[in-house]
Amino acid sequence: MAYLLRRLLLVPVPLLIVVVFVFVVLRLTGDPVAIYLGIDATPEQEALLRAELGLDDPVPVQFAWFLLDLLQGDFGNSLQHRAPAMELVGARLPATLQLAAMGLGLAIVLGVLGGIAAAVWNDRLPDLVLTALAVIGQSMPSFWLGILLIQLFALELGWLPTSGREGWESAVLPTLTLAVFLLPNFILVTRTAVLETAREQFVATARARGVGSARALFRHVLPNALNPVVSLVGLQLGRLMGGAVVTETVFAWPGVGRLMVSAIFQRDVPVVIAGVFIVAVTIVLANLVVDIVQAAIDPRIRLR
Amino acid sequence: MRSSLLALGAALALAMPAAAQQRGQLVVGAAIFTDSIAPAAGGYNTLSLVYQTWDPLVARDHNDDIVPALAERWETLSPTHWRFHLRRSVRWHDGTPFTAEDVKFTIDYVTNPRTVYVRKGRIAGIAAVEVVDPHTLDIRTTSPAPLLLRGLADIAIEQRAITERLGPAEAARRPVGTGPWRYVEWISGDRYDLQANPEYWGGAPRVERLRIRTIPEGSTRVASLLAGETHIIEEVPVDLIPSVRQRRNLAIDAVESSVSLVLTFDTRTPPFNDVRVRRAVDHAINKPQIHQQMLEGLGSVLDGQLVTRATFGHNPNLQARPFDQARARALLREAGFPDGIDTRINTLSGRYLSDVDIANAAAGMMRAIGIRASVNVVEGAVWSRLDRNREQGPIYQVGWFSVGDADFNTVWYTEASRRNYWTNAEFDRLWEEARSTLDQDARRRAYHRMMEIMHEEVPSIFLFGLPRIYGRSNRVAAGWNPPRDSLLRLHRVELR
Numbered sequence: 001m002a003y004l005l006r007r008l009l010l011v012p013v014p015l016l017i018v019v020v021f022v023f024v025v026l027r028l029t030g031d032p033v034a035i036y037l038g039i040d041a042t043p044e045q046e047a048l049l050r051a052e053l054g055l056d057d058p059v060p061v062q063f064a065w066f067l068l069d070l071l072q073g074d075f076g077n078s079l080q081h082r083a084p085a086m087e088l089v090g091a092r093l094p095a096t097l098q099l100a101a102m103g104l105g106l107a108i109v110l111g112v113l114g115g116i117a118a119a120v121w122n123d124r125l126p127d128l129v130l131t132a133l134a135v136i137g138q139s140m141p142s143f144w145l146g147i148l149l150i151q152l153f154a155l156e157l158g159w160l161p162t163s164g165r166e167g168w169e170s171a172v173l174p175t176l177t178l179a180v181f182l183l184p185n186f187i188l189v190t191r192t193a194v195l196e197t198a199r200e201q202f203v204a205t206a207r208a209r210g211v212g213s214a215r216a217l218f219r220h221v222l223p224n225a226l227n228p229v230v231s232l233v234g235l236q237l238g239r240l241m242g243g244a245v246v247t248e249t250v251f252a253w254p255g256v257g258r259l260m261v262s263a264i265f266q267r268d269v270p271v272v273i274a275g276v277f278i279v280a281v282t283i284v285l286a287n288l289v290v291d292i293v294q295a296a297i298d299p300r301i302r303l304r
Numbered sequence: 305m306r307s308s309l310l311a312l313g314a315a316l317a318l319a320m321p322a323a324a325q326q327r328g329q330l331v332v333g334a335a336i337f338t339d340s341i342a343p344a345a346g347g348y349n350t351l352s353l354v355y356q357t358w359d360p361l362v363a364r365d366h367n368d369d370i371v372p373a374l375a376e377r378w379e380t381l382s383p384t385h386w387r388f389h390l391r392r393s394v395r396w397h398d399g400t401p402f403t404a405e406d407v408k409f410t411i412d413y414v415t416n417p418r419t420v421y422v423r424k425g426r427i428a429g430i431a432a433v434e435v436v437d438p439h440t441l442d443i444r445t446t447s448p449a450p451l452l453l454r455g456l457a458d459i460a461i462e463q464r465a466i467t468e469r470l471g472p473a474e475a476a477r478r479p480v481g482t483g484p485w486r487y488v489e490w491i492s493g494d495r496y497d498l499q500a501n502p503e504y505w506g507g508a509p510r511v512e513r514l515r516i517r518t519i520p521e522g523s524t525r526v527a528s529l530l531a532g533e534t535h536i537i538e539e540v541p542v543d544l545i546p547s548v549r550q551r552r553n554l555a556i557d558a559v560e561s562s563v564s565l566v567l568t569f570d571t572r573t574p575p576f577n578d579v580r581v582r583r584a585v586d587h588a589i590n591k592p593q594i595h596q597q598m599l600e601g602l603g604s605v606l607d608g609q610l611v612t613r614a615t616f617g618h619n620p621n622l623q624a625r626p627f628d629q630a631r632a633r634a635l636l637r638e639a640g641f642p643d644g645i646d647t648r649i650n651t652l653s654g655r656y657l658s659d660v661d662i663a664n665a666a667a668g669m670m671r672a673i674g675i676r677a678s679v680n681v682v683e684g685a686v687w688s689r690l691d692r693n694r695e696q697g698p699i700y701q702v703g704w705f706s707v708g709d710a711d712f713n714t715v716w717y718t719e720a721s722r723r724n725y726w727t728n729a730e731f732d733r734l735w736e737e738a739r740s741t742l743d744q745d746a747r748r749r750a751y752h753r754m755m756e757i758m759h760e761e762v763p764s765i766f767l768f769g770l771p772r773i774y775g776r777s778n779r780v781a782a783g784w785n786p787p788r789d790s791l792l793r794l795h796r797v798e799l800r
Contacts, residue, residue, distance in 0.1 A: 030685025038347060039691060039723065040425055040715075049420045081340055082473055088339075091492060150527045162527040163519055165494055252519040254494035262339070267685050 007291075011284050015277065019070065022272055023063055030267040032079040053079055066269075075277070076270040080263070085270035089256055089278055095165055096255035097282070099247065100240050102171065103178030104233070110179065111186020112229060118187065119194035120217070131191070134184035142181045142243055146250035149173045163252040174251040181243040182236055189232050193225040200224070227298050234290040237283045325500065329513040330797055333525045333537035336518075339492050342476035343460040344421045351423075351458065352791045353516065356498055357397070358460035358481035361388060361407060362453050366787040368562060368614065368708030370453050374402065374461055374482065374505075375441075383448035383742050384431075390439045394505045396463050397480045397487070403438040409464035411443070413472070426455035448742050454709055484509050484795035493518060500795075509795040510783060516792070529554060529775045535799065536784065537775040542658055545600050548775050557774040558602040559786040563705040564610055564713060565656055566764035567649065567666060570698050571726040575645050582762035583625070584635035588673045590627040594665045595768055598658040603771030609755040610704065610713055612769035614788065617710025617738075617751025622759050624766070632673040644674025650690070650700035653681045657770050663701050666767075691723055703770060707789055710751040711739050717763055726763030 033049050034041070050056040054065065069076055075085040118130040153173060154162040161170050197203065198221050206220045207213070245257030256275055263271035338346040341353045363373035375388040394402040411433045414421045429449040434442040445452060461482070467475040479487045484506060485498035496516040500509035517534065519525040522541035526548060528534045540548055540556060548554050567585075569576035576582055591605045604612060608624040611617055636644070647670075651663040660681060667677040677699065682690065690696045704713035715721045718732045731754055738750035758764075774786045783796030 029683075029689075031689060034688045034692060035685055036345075037420075037422055039688070040721075041422075042425060042428075044417065045420060045424070048418065052420060081345075082342075088492070147523050147527075150524060154531050155527060158531070162531050162533060163524045164517060164533075250521050250524055252494070252517065252521070252524060254491060258493055258520070259339070265684055 007284070007288055011280070015280050018276055018280065019067070019273055020063075022276060023066065023269055026264065026267050026269050026272060027059055027062075032267040032269070035266050036080055053077075055079075070273070075274040078263075078268055078271045080266045080268045080271075085268075085274040088259065088271055089274045092254060092256045092259045093278060095253060096244055096248070096257060098171065099174055099178060099253060099255060100244055102175040103243070103247075104182060104236070104240060106175055106179035107182035107186055107236075108229075108233065111183050112190050112226075114183075114187040115190020115229075116194055116217075116222070118191040119198070122195060127191075130187055134187040137180050137184040140180070142177050142246050143250055145180055146173070146177045146247060149177060150250075163250075165253055170251075174247050174253050177250070178240070178243050178247045181247075182240065185232060185236065186229065190225070190229050193228045194221055197221045197225040223297060227294060230290055230294050230297070234287045237286050241279055241283075325502070325508055326511050326799055328511060328799060329515055330511040330536075330794060330799060331515045331517060331534045332792060332794065333519045333528050333534040334516050334792075335520065335522070335525065335537075335539035340476075341479065341490055341496070342473065343462065344419070344472060344476070346422060348790050351460075353496060354460050354479075355483060355791055356485045356496070356514070356516070356794070357479040357483045357487050358462070359483050360459055361456045361461060364454070364457045364708065364789055364791070366559075366785040366789075366793055368788045370457065370708075373457075374407070378453075380742060381442075384445045386443045386445070386452060387436070388441045388443065390441060391505050392439055394482050395503055396466075396482055397501060398463075398466075400463070400465065402461075402463075402482050404435040404441040405438070406464045407441050407461055408433045408435050409467070410459065410461045413462075413467070414459055423458045426458045427452065428455075447740055449739075450742050450744070450747060451709060451711055451739060454707065454712075485514050488513075504795060506795060510798040514794060526775060529777060532777065532779075535777045535780050536797075538772075538790075539657075540773045540775045542598065542600055542773070545602075545773065553778045555776045555778065557776050557784070557786040558771045559788055560603045560612055560614060560769045561705065561772045561788050561790070562612055562615055562707050562713075563656070563703040563770045564606055564612060565659075565662065565701065565703045565767045565770050566606075566610065567663075567699050567701050567767065568696070568725065568764040569762075570694075570696065571763060573698075575639070575641060575647075576698055578639045579761060580635045580639040581641065581645070582765075584632040584639070584673065585670060585675060586625045586762055586765050587628045587632035587635065588675065589666050589669050589765060589767075591624055591767060592627075594662055594669075598661045598665060599768060599771060602773060603657075604769040606766035606769055608759045609766055610717075610758055610764070611706050611710045611751075611755070615706045615708055615710055616744075617706075617714075617748060617755070619752040619755035619759075621752075622755055629673050636674060641674075644676060646676045647678075647698045649677050649679050649698075650682050650687075650696050651679060652684060652687055652701075655684070656701075656703045657773070659701060659703075662767065666701075666765075694723065694725060696725075705789075710754070711735070714751070714754055717758065724763075726761065728757055728761065731757050 033046050033055060037045055037049060077083060078085045078088055081088060114130050118127040121127050150162050153160045160172050164170050203216060203220050206216050244255060245261060248255040248257045260272055260275040336349045338350040340346055340350055343354050359373045361373060361375045363371050365371045374391055376391045378386060378388045380386050390404055396402055411430060413419055414424050415427060415430050429445045429447060430443055431446045432444045436442055463480055466480050484501055484504045486501050488497040488499050490496050498514040500512050502508045519528055523544060525537045526540060526544045529537045545556055548556055569582055571577050595601060595605050605624055608622045609619055649663050649667055651659050653660050663679045667679050670677045704716050706713040714735055717724050717726060718735050719727060734750040734754050738747045741747060772786055772790060779799050781798040781800040783798050787793060
């Protein structure tokens, strides 16, 4: 419990740095009022909108107000849509969480199975094929893969819709695209971890005691090899968001990633920060789960 | 006998629209989707969605011509006094009758200095709105306003009772309009679902339901058309046009928009303060070739002037300067640049069709005569700051749209715009005159002269009237015309 609390207390510091960074960079490089009103706006309209949005104070004062509201949990209104920023992000969040969870889940399952297979048949055909696939997967842009999958499954075979978010069918291709984006690392890390653990003294001892190779794998090697894989999940979460943005764009998936990208282009600071906040909190929580899982499978790790 | 025949006729007439309406759903793949369906916000991307449920007083058609909408006819009682006769028996989607009070309310609200409304500048000259009777409305303008009708075409008329009760922002969340489609559901970033309004004054939509989906990625949009998920898509990427054309059941519908893509010079400083250098650039760029290669020959090469052929004010006596490298080099030498010039072209990426490709092609052709131009891609928000500070640099590529009348894009060359680099007193005077008289012949003459001045002075290289390129499935049987102004008009579309 104390551990949990300590972890959560560490969150605000990096988050604050991000908030300052986002605010400064976005506000210094573009004017949301000019973007909202377009090129033919009159100075009167601009002044009015600036006042309405609280943008007529000096930027440092605006930042102080913004921070003050933020500390009270108020992210402010979207400058472009006039609705609470958090509400906009919240409306898009389920689509992204769904995509991320399914993509990551599939990557973990396939990656771990593939990694084990590659390790078991080390240096033989399955290993070579899987390793080659992992390397190809690593170097394949998800953007391109997404379009390729659309070509094959939606156009040639006609099994799945090209895009959108309606019914389970529409989730298949985006999930697959995101999973392939994450998969190679899981295959390679699992493979290495299993191979290294298999070389350990205690495995050799078990084998010498007459433990069968399958039993040795499941009872002795895997529990000890899984730890690096679980840490990898935590490390992949950041990459996951980047992959989600691309996937959402290709498949017209109505997620937070696309909302944030358009908010950045429109200099809609409250929406960007609300999005960053949600993403950061999600990643921190997911990492907590990772830590807890790690402690559960490896008694040497204590949550301190 | 006679009366029963009449009754039968009336019954048939009543039954007709219902019988003609098809079950099913028309699906459109949109390229750019603003995250709002509020009339006060956004550009034409937003207006395209707004006009599914709402109507203006007078409208533009797909050809940019002015046509009756909620007002069925109008007249001018004096040069500053307009009378609009409203369509009778129009009802809002909630069943309440539409009246002149709604129009007055909307215009008063839009023109109120305290209201932030993106397109309010379009009806800036309105001095007063008076309700004569429930179906007659007078608009008075501060000076003769030839652009009033075109301005009104960009203002959605909102229902007074609802907007007053809920406030404009809340009322826009679930639109209750007079338009061809009724609101069903709006999912930001995903889709807009609508249902046919059987009582639409312009005739009930032919298809029962409408879905407008946002598909931001061009190749996915084309894939959705190929897969039969969409019937019409916006903005087919130029490099994918052949893959649509080669399918027997699909077609490309292209139309010239009123967007003129130009390369504008900073004429205030050397080297482009010298008209000979600007003309040299004009001769150096092989416009027909770029047009074929980057736009598949769709849209048009501008006739050596800012506006497209379909725009009011186009001067038929002008032609694009011919591609002539020898002449371009001679002009450069004459201007005192025998060793050429180093310069830069600013452009956005993805705002206009093939924008970066066109800028690169133009830069390559300029290099061939010794003007060593580099292409600098600028992000949108930075761009708008450069624009307002007039800091775009020696050359920048931009698209100015007229929506049918030269007033709307010639403004960017006047002092009134506060965005101009080049300036010309006669041009400014003519622009002011042309927007202050209802005499269309006098206006046309003024624009013809303005086009001449620009042709001579070359404040910009006039490149292309950009096309709008739609993809269409052959399930669309009738009623679809690709719109010059990008607004989707779908209530007459029939599916087979």
